[in-house]
Amino acid sequence: MTPVAHSISTADRASPPSLRARARHRHRLTHATRPSSRSPLQRRFARLGWLFASPALLVILAVTVFPILFSVIMSVSNVDVSGDGFRLDGLTGSNYSVLMGSDRWVHALVFTLLYTVGTVAVEVVLGTAVALVLERLTTGRGWMMALLLLPWSMITVISGELWNYIYNGVYGVLSVVLEPVLGHSVNVLGTPLLAGAAMGVADVWKTTPFVAIIVLAGLVMLPREVTEAARVDGASGWTIFWRVRLPLLRPTLAIAVLFRILQAFGVFDLPFVLTGGGPGNSTESLAMLGWRAMFQDLKFGPGAAVATSTAAIVLIGCLAFLKVFRSQVGNEEIGT
Known part of the structure; x- marks a missing residue:
């Protein structure tokens, strides 16, 4: 210590x-x-x-x-669909039985979980780094924050179309840049693994500024006396951040992570515009699966079961996260 x-x-x-x-x-x-x-x-x-x-x-x-x-x-109802609309005809548990036995739902759940964990982790790391840079700026911080907020303020459908142009395998910017190097065109959105990574890059580009602004607000509110005392005692910049400032930033980081989990787990517009859930169903999220079940296949019962199960998973995850966070409030050990 x-x-x-x-x-x-x-x-x-x-x-x-x-x-x-x-x-x-x-x-x-x-x-x-x-x-x-x-x-x-x-x-x-x-x-x-x-x-x-x-x-x-x-x-x-x-x-x-x-x-x-x-x-x-x-x-939890039998939904009869006709030309006049739909009606509820008694209670049933078959919607959830169909859901749990569906490989498509399992794949959508796994993809949504991996997408949420991957994007949120990268955004927290990059957002914290950007916030540290902005904190050190003495002039031009307002202009830098305005430029930083441009991707986040952009509508997701528009940013998705922008990245769709970049990733296009025929005339996309990425393909034009990589084709002379690789010797062939690159269809990023045509490969399942690359398509998921491309979605993650687009999401990180758009929402990292949101995390950076929250972390910057937390950095500004930290007591300067603690940092100055650590600097007087000869602690390096990395030691001050890792052992002094980061423990004090836990509440701020918890808020940023909670907001991003809620947004990322319900992702719909980005895969809808960028990949359409493809190739195949490789980038199909739970929100897209529920939308397709209800409005394309007209299976309102299973579609509602997808939406309800998604909301339940998010609720349980957030409650567990808040419980862990509350157990650590007041127990931060600076320098451990």
């Missing part, structure tokens, strides 16, 4: 049990001094707040909560 880490851990930080004890003590004091009931004016302001928030809550209920609940109901 470095001298600065030893001084921080012994003089400025209390052990986790004492922190929890003091938190419980403050909680008891707060509840002891809090009035037992609110005044009529406070209740009136609360009712007024709910009144003003009710239009937004109704919109959220109509466009978010109701479709989710209806999708769950549809996934």
